[in-house]
Amino acid sequence: MSTIPEEEYIVKCTSACAGCSSSLCLRYVLKAAGPDSVLVVPACCTSVIQGIYPGTAMNVPVYNIAFAAAAACASGMSEAFRALGRKTNVIAYAGDGGTADIGVQALSGALERGTDFLYICYDNEAYGNTGMQRSGATPLGARTTTTPGGKPTAKKDLDRIVEAHNPPYMATACSAYPLDLYKKVKKALSIPGPKFIHILAPCPPGWRYPTEKTVEMGKLAVKTGTWILYEREYGRLTINGPSKTAMRRPAPLEDYIKGQGRFKNLSPEILDRMRQQIERNVQRLAREEAGAC
Amino acid sequence: MYEIRIHSRGGQGGVTAAKLLALAAFRDGKYATACPFYGAERRGAPVVSFVRIDGEPIKIYSQIHEPDLVIVLDTSIMDVVDVLQGLKAGGTVLLNSAHPITGCNGASLHVDLTGIALAENLVVAGSPILNTPVLGALAKMGVVTLPSAEQAIREMFADERNVKAARVAYEELKA
Amino acid sequence: MLTIATGNKAVAAAVKAARPGVVAAYPITPQTEIVEQIAEYVTDGDLESRYIPVESEHSAMAACIGASVTGVRTFTATSSHGLLYMHEMVHWAAGARLPVVMANVNRALGPGWNTWAEHTDAFSQRDTGWLQVFVGTVQEAYDATLMAFKIAEDERVLLPVMVNLDGFSLSHITQALDTVDIGDFLPPCHLPHAIDTENPLGYGPMTGPADYFRFRWDIERSMRDARGVIAEVEGEFCERFGRSYGPTEDYRCEDADVVVVAMGTLGKEAEVAIDRLRDEGIKAGSMRLRWFRPFPDLDLAGRDVVVIDRDYSFGFGGVVAHSIRSKAGVSPYSVIAGLGGQEVTYNDIADFVRDRCPGEETWFGVNDHV
Numbered sequence: 001m002s003t004i005p006e007e008e009y010i011v012k013c014t015s016a017c018a019g020c021s022s023s024l025c026l027r028y029v030l031k032a033a034g035p036d037s038v039l040v041v042p043a044c045c046t047s048v049i050q051g052i053y054p055g056t057a058m059n060v061p062v063y064n065i066a067f068a069a070a071a072a073c074a075s076g077m078s079e080a081f082r083a084l085g086r087k088t089n090v091i092a093y094a095g096d097g098g099t100a101d102i103g104v105q106a107l108s109g110a111l112e113r114g115t116d117f118l119y120i121c122y123d124n125e126a127y128g129n130t131g132m133q134r135s136g137a138t139p140l141g142a143r144t145t146t147t148p149g150g151k152p153t154a155k156k157d158l159d160r161i162v163e164a165h166n167p168p169y170m171a172t173a174c175s176a177y178p179l180d181l182y183k184k185v186k187k188a189l190s191i192p193g194p195k196f197i198h199i200l201a202p203c204p205p206g207w208r209y210p211t212e213k214t215v216e217m218g219k220l221a222v223k224t225g226t227w228i229l230y231e232r233e234y235g236r237l238t239i240n241g242p243s244k245t246a247m248r249r250p251a252p253l254e255d256y257i258k259g260q261g262r263f264k265n266l267s268p269e270i271l272d273r274m275r276q277q278i279e280r281n282v283q284r285l286a287r288e289e290a291g292a293c
Numbered sequence: 294m295y296e297i298r299i300h301s302r303g304g305q306g307g308v309t310a311a312k313l314l315a316l317a318a319f320r321d322g323k324y325a326t327a328c329p330f331y332g333a334e335r336r337g338a339p340v341v342s343f344v345r346i347d348g349e350p351i352k353i354y355s356q357i358h359e360p361d362l363v364i365v366l367d368t369s370i371m372d373v374v375d376v377l378q379g380l381k382a383g384g385t386v387l388l389n390s391a392h393p394i395t396g397c398n399g400a401s402l403h404v405d406l407t408g409i410a411l412a413e414n415l416v417v418a419g420s421p422i423l424n425t426p427v428l429g430a431l432a433k434m435g436v437v438t439l440p441s442a443e444q445a446i447r448e449m450f451a452d453e454r455n456v457k458a459a460r461v462a463y464e465e466l467k468a
Numbered sequence: 469m470l471t472i473a474t475g476n477k478a479v480a481a482a483v484k485a486a487r488p489g490v491v492a493a494y495p496i497t498p499q500t501e502i503v504e505q506i507a508e509y510v511t512d513g514d515l516e517s518r519y520i521p522v523e524s525e526h527s528a529m530a531a532c533i534g535a536s537v538t539g540v541r542t543f544t545a546t547s548s549h550g551l552l553y554m555h556e557m558v559h560w561a562a563g564a565r566l567p568v569v570m571a572n573v574n575r576a577l578g579p580g581w582n583t584w585a586e587h588t589d590a591f592s593q594r595d596t597g598w599l600q601v602f603v604g605t606v607q608e609a610y611d612a613t614l615m616a617f618k619i620a621e622d623e624r625v626l627l628p629v630m631v632n633l634d635g636f637s638l639s640h641i642t643q644a645l646d647t648v649d650i651g652d653f654l655p656p657c658h659l660p661h662a663i664d665t666e667n668p669l670g671y672g673p674m675t676g677p678a679d680y681f682r683f684r685w686d687i688e689r690s691m692r693d694a695r696g697v698i699a700e701v702e703g704e705f706c707e708r709f710g711r712s713y714g715p716t717e718d719y720r721c722e723d724a725d726v727v728v729v730a731m732g733t734l735g736k737e738a739e740v741a742i743d744r745l746r747d748e749g750i751k752a753g754s755m756r757l758r759w760f761r762p763f764p765d766l767d768l769a770g771r772d773v774v775v776i777d778r779d780y781s782f783g784f785g786g787v788v789a790h791s792i793r794s795k796a797g798v799s800p801y802s803v804i805a806g807l808g809g810q811e812v813t814y815n816d817i818a819d820f821v822r823d824r825c826p827g828e829e830t831w832f833g834v835n836d837h838v
Contacts, residue, residue: 036665040534053679056670061663063537064672066556069530072522076492076531077663079518080538083489088665106530109523315642316472325472327642331498331583352740354637354733355813 004182005031014057016049019204019211021175021218022122023049026093028178029120030060032185037089038063040077042070042103044095045129046122068102070094071110071119078117089118089189096123096137100158111165111194118188118195121158122175124203132206139226140277141270142262144206150270154277162196163232170196171231176218180229180240187231200227208261217259223251225278228285237289247282294347295436296357300376301366304336306424309449310366311342313428317437317445318346326351339370346436360384362436366406366423368394387430389423404430404466413454413461422458425450429459433466473645475609475638479545479571479631480505482613484515485650486569489540489657492520492531497583498635499547499573506543525550529557529568536566537671539662541617544568547635548575548589555593561628562597562687564672565661567620568628571613574602574732574778575635576808584809585634587731587779590760591787597687599629599694600761604717604736606643609633611711612758614650618701621657624693634732634778636809648709691762698759715764717756720746724753726821727768729792730776731757734806734817738776741817752821757788766796773800774824776817780804785829801825805832 009030016023022045030037039062041047047064051057065073074092081088099107099121107119126144127133134144136156143150162170169191173181181199188195202217204210209217221227222242229240239247253275257263266274297314301307308329315327329342343357359379364387365371371394377386388394391405410421425446432439439460446455473481480502483491491510493503509515518535522528525546532542546554551572561568576586590600599619603609609631616629633639661669675683698715706712719739721727728738735756745752755766773796777786784790789802801824806812810833820832 035668038663038665048674050670050673053670053673053675056673058670059668061665061668062670062673063534063663064670065530065533066560068526069533069557069560072524072527072530073534075520075522075527076490076534076536076542077538078534079492079520079531080490080535080540080542083518083535083540084538086538105523106527109527112523113521312472312642319472319644324644325642327472328637329640331636331640351643352736353814354634354641354737355811358813 004028004179007031009035009059011057011059013051013055014049015051016045017205019214020045020049021203021214022046022124022201024178025122025175025181025199025201028182029091029093029185032182033089033091033189035060036087037091038077040065040070040074040090040092042094042098043067043129044098045124046093046095048129067098069106070098070103071106074117074119075110075113075115078115082116092117092119094119094121095128096121096125097127097135100136100156104161108161108165111162111167111196115194116192118185118197120197120199122199122201124201124206125155126203126206128203128206140274141266143264144262150266159198165194166235167194167196168192168234169232172198172200172227172229174200174218174222174227174229175202176215176222177229177242184231206262209259213259220251220256220259222246224253224256225250225282226253226256228281230285237285239285239289247286250278253278294345294351295362296360297344297362297364297436298357298360299342299344299364299366300370300374301340301342301423302370303338303340304420305366306422307340307342307366310364310424310427311344313424313445313449314344314431314437316448317428317441320441320444321438323348324350328354330356339374362387364427365389366427385434387434389427402430402434402466404462406430406462409458409461409465413458415454415458422455425455426458426462429462430466432459433463439463469647471645471647472642473606474501474640474642475606475633476501476573476640477505478606478610478645479613479633480509481645481647482610483543484509485647486541486543486614486617486654487515488517488543490518490520490532490535490542491544492522492528492535492542493544494522494525494528494546494550496525496547496550498575498639499545499550499571501639502545502571502573525554526557529554529561532568533557533561533564533566536561536568536659537564537663539657539659541621541657542568543570545571545573547573548577551589551593552577558593558596558598563683565626566628567617567626567657567659569613569616569620569631570628571631571633573635573639574632582808583635585637585732585778586807586809587632590630590632591779593630594761597627597691598761599625599627599691599759600632601629601759602632602731602757603638604732604756606638606641606645607711608713609638610645610647611705611709611713614654615701615705618654619694619698622697622701623660625690625697627687627690627694632732637733653704653708695762695764713758715759716766717758719754719756721753721755723751724771725751726772726774726824728752728754728774728776728817728821729757729788729800730754731760731778731788734776734778734812737812737814738817740814741821744814744818745821750821763791763795766792768792768796768798772824772826773798774803774820775800776803776805776820778806780807789829799827801827802829803832804829
């Protein structure tokens with residue numbers, strides 16, 4: 001951790017929930033990005049976390065924009081900074097709803113146009129800011145206020161959508177591995193063109209676990225293989241250490257499931273489908289990394 | 294005010310002919326507007342363009358309902374469109390045709406624009422270019438002057454064969 | 469330089485002269501020629517702008533917003549469904565106090581599909597905080613676009629400006645165009661609240677009931693100040709380039725007993741009708757309403773007024789007629805005409821005047837009086 005700068009760009013007056021992992025992630029994102037950075041934030045938890053007018057908890061400029069528009073707004077901003085001869089980092093910081101659902105068109109457009117920006121999706125697997133309704137990123141079986149019986153369909157594979165645009169750099173990350181996230185943001189910002197980082201950000205009120213378990217929940221997501229940490233540089237896949245271990249010797253899925261109220265009373269069939277999903281995902285990525293596909 | 298209605302098929306250059314004519318009139322020191330009437334039609338459908346020429350600024354944007362001159366760039370349209378509709382008494386019809394066409398009342402003029410374009414090998418995407426030679430015919434009719442017609446063509450097209458085609462049409466126009 | 473051009477090409481030529489840093493746009497009939505021409509200027513090196521070929525109009529305005537807040541000059545163009553698709557961002561640009569300039573080529577809304585002129589698209593954005601000007605000639609499309617940047621970027625305004633031109637009847641008509649050497653008419657864009665990473669600020673954060681209304685009032689205050697700024701800019705434009713504009717273009721109104729109020733190309737065509745009516749001994753005049761937001765003060769008291777609305781607010785009435793009823797204190801004869809490109813000639817307009825029934829509404833082409 002010694003490489004991470006002391007400077008803080010989020011001051012201690014956020015409006016985040018106790019145990020919020022996304023604000024923790026943003027802290028490390030900004031430490032990696034440094035002061036010559038602008039955040040573009042669509043409607044999401046960060047719209048609130050940053051503080052209420054006239055105050056702000058952020059020590060970089062934050063440009064708030066409507067739900068669907070983060071990638072497009074960042075696109076215009078990036079082009080404008082380049083037109084002004086400035087290298088300022090433009091970082092879109094958006095939730096899973098603003099990325100995988102309502103914002104996916106703008107994201108696709110910005111990626112395809114080769115926009116020089118970093119798009120970060122912090123994924124708490126539901127519409128958290130409005131009180132945990134299902135999003136396209138909500139996993140199979142999870143109960144939300146709009147899927148009270150558990151979500152009947154699988155989590156949208158956002159990363160494969162992004163991958164189809166062949167960005168020069170994309171990665172997954174998890175709030176429980178802040179040094180990994182920090183390094184990935186650093187690397188992403190050193191590469192011109194569109195970059196994408198997808199962070200799994202466990203959410204105590206949404207996932208219904210005690211606030212002090214936020215880090216543990218992220219670790220379990222990775223250790224069970226539910227969330228796989230990897231990087232894809234110019235198309236070449238590298239699976240990161242913690243996930244390599246997890247792919248060889250995964251922790252039992254129940255360890256991850258049992259601590260979360262959203263997965264209460266999962267049927268054996270759903271649990272079985274979840275296991276199959278993990279297995280398929282692990283095999284696909286392992287084959288790809290080995291150059292077998 | 295002198296009002297002209299141009300009939301053509303989409304892709305035959307009727308819209309550009311209208312612009313060229315307006316530009317030539319403008320170079321003559323007159324006021325002119327060119328206005329295509331766009332339907333939802335695609336390539337090949339009958340289309341109409343309007344040109345107004347006057348000594349005063351033109352404030353009319355509506356269609357021309359009583360033209361002084363009707364230009365028909367494709368006479369096959371005459372089977373489906375009444376090209377003479379609203380033609381002023383004493384008005385003129387200019388046909389792209391090697392021969393006179395019966396049933397055309399009033400002063401009917403004809404010139405083989407297609408033949409002239411093909412002779413100059415003025416062909417784009419398989420279609421002969423009609424909008425530049427027609428300007429020569431219009432110059433002969435006195436709608437615009439020949440120098441302005443040539444200038445307008447040169448302002449819009451680099452290929453000098455367009456000017457040559459206009460001159461041929463100027464010479465060949467028959468009543 | 470004197471040449472001929474379509475309304476669309478005139479807008480593009482004005483944009484070239486204004487040299488925006490960023491243009492983000494999406495094609496839509498009948499506006500497409502504007503963005504095609506700008507893309508060509510950029511490709512050919514005639515315009516040093518960043519041209520962002522966005523994937524939708526919502527993104528076009530979002531990109532203009534993101535660009536504008538860095539302090540660069542920005543432009544976009546749209547029409548009809550494109551304008552409605554960006555509606556959320558249209559509000560955002562004004563609320564964020566960004567001097568974006570947009571050309572809107574007025575076109576009807578579906579269904580059924582109709583690509584011809586109508587003003588309902590622009591009027592559906594009238595409460596967004598944008599300044600809206602409607603032009604009637606190719607020359608005016610050029611001049612108004614140039615002036616729009618200067619008005620929008622004035623520190624007393626800092627609101628976006630929408631330049632409206634009629635689809636096809638102006639966007640595609642070829643008329644004379646005198647392009648100018650703008651010199652220092654347009655100084656570099658200076659945005660006082662431009663993003664500065666040395667002085668980080670939050671833009672548009674959560675704003676509670678105790679503060680929100682202050683920002684709304686600030687928009688209205690600037691909208692009121694904009695009247696004076698518009699007059700100043702139009703005055704300077706006239707001094708420099710010799711062409712005079714105002715909130716309305718009045719034609720033979722001084723002694724008129726009846727005044728036709730219309731917008732866009734119908735407002736110009738009305739002048740021909742006025743000449744015909746005057747020849748018959750009817751003391752008629754016309755007033756082409758150019759600025760719709762901020763709405764000007766109109767001197768119409770004591771005269772018959774015939775308003776032509778190329779728009780409609782269902783369950784209410786013609787938008788312009790009702791605006792004039794409330795702002796000018798007259799009870800006009802409201803004619804709904806020209807919807808979706810419906811053909812309206814100067815003869816028709818003269819008939820509206822001859823057949824006027826003050827206080828009533830009629831739909832041109834519909835037999836029954838409403």
